[in-house]
Amino acid sequence: MAEYELIEKASDLKALCRHLEKERVVAFDTEADSFYHYFDKTCLIQVADRKKNWLIDPLALGGATELAPLAPIFASPDIRKIFHAAEYDIYILKRDFGFEFMNLFDTMVSAQLLGYPSVGLAALAERHFDVSLPKDEQRSDWSVRPLTGNQLSYAAADVVYLCRLADKLERELRKAKRLDWAYEEFAALTRRAWPAREFDKLGYLKIKGARGLDPESLAALRELFLMRDARARKLDRPPFKVLGNRALLEIAQRRPETEESLGQIKGVTDLILRRMGRDLLAAVAKGAKKSHGPIPKTAGGSRRRMDRRTERRLEILKRWRTERSTALAMDPGVFAPNSALEAVAWKNPDSAEELTELVELKGWFIREFGAEVVEALHRGAAEAKDKPRS
Structure with a gap:
């Protein structure tokens, strides 16, 4: 001790x-x-x-x-x-x-x-x-x-x-x-500096299964999510301790209109029903009145869609990472995170010096392995060029 x-x-x-x-x-x-x-x-x-x-x-x-x-x-x-x-x-x-x-x-x-x-x-x-x-x-x-x-x-x-x-x-x-x-x-x-924590009003779109909901259920989920956060703030409790995401999603899917039907949903205990039942039903009803439009493009951090050449470069980089990280006995994600490889694939550098423009890459990685990365891309491009078309 x-x-x-x-x-x-x-x-x-x-x-x-x-x-x-x-x-x-x-x-x-x-x-x-x-x-x-x-x-x-x-x-x-x-x-x-x-x-x-x-x-x-x-x-x-x-x-x-x-x-x-x-x-x-x-x-x-x-x-x-x-x-x-x-x-x-x-x-x-x-x-x-x-x-x-x-x-x-x-x-x-x-x-x-x-x-x-x-x-x-x-x-x-x-x-x-x-x-x-x-x-x-x-x-x-x-x-x-x-x-x-x-x-x-x-x-x-x-x-x-x-x-x-x-x-x-x-x-x-x-x-x-x-x-x-x-x-x-x-x-x-x-x-490192961290921005002040702000409530993400689009956070409900990150709940597993949310993007598969119909517009009516998605509108209900939005209102349930906002209601839960407001209650969590008032109680000073984490949102997941107020009501779990799985229960939130199922309520949105079923859109109950009575406390009896609400109480049949897994995760909605008798205590939750007594304390929050009316608020949950009110949120569902509010969602029915405020329809959900198209999902915002910025929700969930949208990423550029890669063209085929960029995808091919990313494949080359991932193969190189697997070989190099294995030789170094390092976790591939620690050695070179996917975000770093994607940045390199988009950049398509001609020299190691160009890699210094990428904020996703660590200085030590560029110094030690930058030339190898560029060489791997050049070699992969040459092999693809020499490969006969079927």
Whole structure:
């Protein structure tokens, strides 16, 4: 069981930060409550140096002003911050407290670049330290106070091994000549900015099965989707905890007119019927009065339709990716995501220099493999030209 010190007072946080400012490597993790609340927030910040662990309680301390002593730690180029799967942690820490980051190390990204078959923290801890991290609090509501001893121990365990794990992975990256790749990935994470979260009024079109509905049912689904979000906001609960997508879709398909017929739909419990029955029926009725027009072209992020030549280039690139990623023992999607290959296929570059114009490609990928990509395209084009037509 991981030992820890709980930080709930401003004076204790300031003392901790004075200590951390002297360290060269500090591990961090966070716990949030998005599984339980519509308006999610950072509920716990776990911290560890090479000897000790701390759990910072933002809810006890207050808000961004009270957490400000951490800002110089995160922004310092002289202190390496270790995270595992840092993207979400950085997102909520920037959003909730306005922190900026420099000198990051992500153990999950490192494991991905090294081609590990399993890159979860539990798998890495077991592989490198022969320990089993607890999993029993993964679905905890971290906004509830007081936190239990089991929750706190679980949270502390997530940072106990991070500093040592980063040491091991850095050595492996250096040996594999992929350390520069990793540093570039880490730097990109620190610079990333996220737009403010906005409700997507066309989100109902992303529900599985929505695009197969007739116009009347699609109009009903639209109104049900809007009603559910409004209720989720009011209750501060995630929409899926108000009513699941499957039930939402079936209500839209059947378009019930009475509570009795509504209650026959799977997922519409007696409790939901009592609390939301009238609102659900009202949404269905509203949809009947407001017909659904053609699906907007922008819904779901429409993509350009490839012509045959571009499709052929994409096929060539995917074959090259399979061969190269296999040789590197890397996941193909990590090595070169589909979005990157599609961008190259559209670009049809004549030289590796042209690849620098594509924001979808990482700098390390262009430096190491840009010439190979162009050569593969040229070779594929030549083979297609020489191939006799049937």
